[in-house]
Amino acid sequence: MLWILLSSLFAFLAIRELRSPWHKEHPQRIYLPYLLLVSGLSVAFAWPAVSTWRFERFLESRALILSEGRPVSVHCNTLFDTMLDPNSLAAGHANPQTGEIVIQKPWCSTLRDYLDDPEAADGRAIHSLNLFTHEVMHIRGVLDEAVTECYAVQYNRRMAQLLGVPAHLAHEHARRYYREGYAMRAQIGGLAGAYHSPECAPGRALDLRLPDSTWR
Numbered sequence: 001m002l003w004i005l006l007s008s009l010f011a012f013l014a015i016r017e018l019r020s021p022w023h024k025e026h027p028q029r030i031y032l033p034y035l036l037l038v039s040g041l042s043v044a045f046a047w048p049a050v051s052t053w054r055f056e057r058f059l060e061s062r063a064l065i066l067s068e069g070r071p072v073s074v075h076c077n078t079l080f081d082t083m084l085d086p087n088s089l090a091a092g093h094a095n096p097q098t099g100e101i102v103i104q105k106p107w108c109s110t111l112r113d114y115l116d117d118p119e120a121a122d123g124r125a126i127h128s129l130n131l132f133t134h135e136v137m138h139i140r141g142v143l144d145e146a147v148t149e150c151y152a153v154q155y156n157r158r159m160a161q162l163l164g165v166p167a168h169l170a171h172e173h174a175r176r177y178y179r180e181g182y183a184m185r186a187q188i189g190g191l192a193g194a195y196h197s198p199e200c201a202p203g204r205a206l207d208l209r210l211p212d213s214t215w216r
């Protein structure tokens with residue numbers, strides 16, 4: 001929001017400079033270096049918001065493929081948004097009624113960094129992939145956290161590929177989340193344990209038997 005305000009301020013200064021030759025009382029020639037400076041600052045301050053907006057639309061387009069036709073909107077919270085979000089303690093949340101997925105700061109940036117360089121993925125990057133897949137599973141109408149997480153585990157491979165991760169890395173990262181991040185939930189127990197189910201394994205009750213499952 002702050003960046004947009006600054007961008008608007010510099011856009012206003014640029015427009016005012018462009019109109020200066022036609023000023024009624026004090027017409028002046030346009031001072032080109034000043035015009036270029038304020039125009040450049042306006043674009044520079046707008047860029048982070050435009051870039052985030054484009055990333056949100058990209059995530060929406062990928063989420064739509066896995067949402068079984070349900071409408072989806074994705075919002076990457078700024079720090080300010082997170083402070084006002086009643087669910088600020090959750091890394092992300094989704095509302096199947098409205099189709100809205102909200103991802104808290106800094107998880108959108110983590111996911112974007114991962115997609116920019118999947119070769120360099122660490123545990124946190126892979127977790128951001130699972131977070132997004134998990135929220136998309138909620139949009140499908142799955143509300144139980146253990147079931148949602150298990151479906152995300154199985155769809156992570158497909159989601160990574162939809163987001164542009166090369167096939168071999170998509171499979172490797174999805175399997176790694178299942179072996180490490182998901183398994184750790186069972187060890188931690190408590191709230192994290194509520195996202196784990198012993199039925200989430202190949203051939204068990206929660207196996208969706210996807211042709212491109214993480215488990216295959």
Ligand SMILES: [Zn+2]
Binds near residue numbers: 145
């Ligand atoms: Zn959830």
